[in-house]
Amino acid sequence: MNLAGLHHVTMITGDARKNVAFYADLLGLRLVKKTVNFDAPEAYHLYFGDEHGSPGSILTWFEFAGAPRGRAGLGMIHTLQLGVPSEASLDFWAERLAAGGHPASGGRRALGFEDSDGLGLELVVSDQAPLRAEHPEIPAEHAISSLEGARAYSEYAGMPESVLTDLLGFTHLGDGDYELAGTRRRFRWGYDPAPAIAGRQGAGSVHHIAWATPDEDQLAWQGRIRAAGAYVTEVRDRDYFRSIYFREPRGVLFEIATLGPGFAVDEDPDHLGEELRLPKQHEHLRARLEASLTPVENPRRVAA
Helix, strand or coil, rough: CCCCCCCCCCCEECHHHHHHHHHHCCCCEEEEEEECCCCCCEEEEEECCCCCCCCCEEEEECCCCCEEECCEEEEEEEEEEEEEHHHHHHHHHHHHHHHHHCCCCCCCCCEEEECCCEEEEEEECCCCCCCCCCCCCHHHHHHEEEEEEEEEEEECCCCHHHHHHHHHEEEEEECCCCEEEEECCEEEEEEEEECCCCECCCCCCCCEEEECCHHHHHHEEEHHHHHHCCCCCCCCECCCCCCEEEEECCCCCCEEEEEECCHHHEEEHHHCCEEEEHHHHHHHHHHHHHHHCCCCCCCHHHHH
């Protein structure tokens, strides 16, 4: 039983419109779903990814409007790494990010910058098969092509973590670095020494990271985690996938999400993310939510 790779990463934003402008316009990802938080339906849940909303390409945000900025600390992810095809792509992105008001720093293999909420991002050269979106201003040969890695803060950054290697199937590369060679995608994971200042959830912070599993294996993963002595939730139906959650020993919230049924289950694949879709349990709140949520337009619909 092996994980397929990354499924998605979920963050918090304080402004859904700025979030869409940054990820769908500036970075050129596709807004593949506009819905609300299952547990707090007054908050948007926005999903971005490749053209098909493929697991492994997905970045998602809960919008808590006006939320103060968070701060990554012990047991929190502080940087996400996005793949691009070449060093020439890094040159393209250095110019585009600077023109968009988000200057990047780095060298020939990586560029570091922040999103509109202060989340740490890094562009790195990747040789993985591309999962990319289409954008009229971004040539396909330079488009963001993968989610490559994530780094978290730990008090024991350099010590081996057996939950990753023995339970989840990661390979320890040395020091605080690991790699998940999934059946579909590769993903790098790393721990860095935690700063002295305490972390705080808020805009620009990462809420959780999700690993992908074939649908039929999820209950087996739940059983394996329980057998290891960890607390794991019941299966939760998220409409587009099913999820279980647990915390790894360093404090990061992990999710194991199914590959199916996918984002086209309630929308035409050619029109993903164009309409507000609500979880079945919240459909009766539609009139109130449509009146209270700040209107957010999918850039593709506006362009059309």
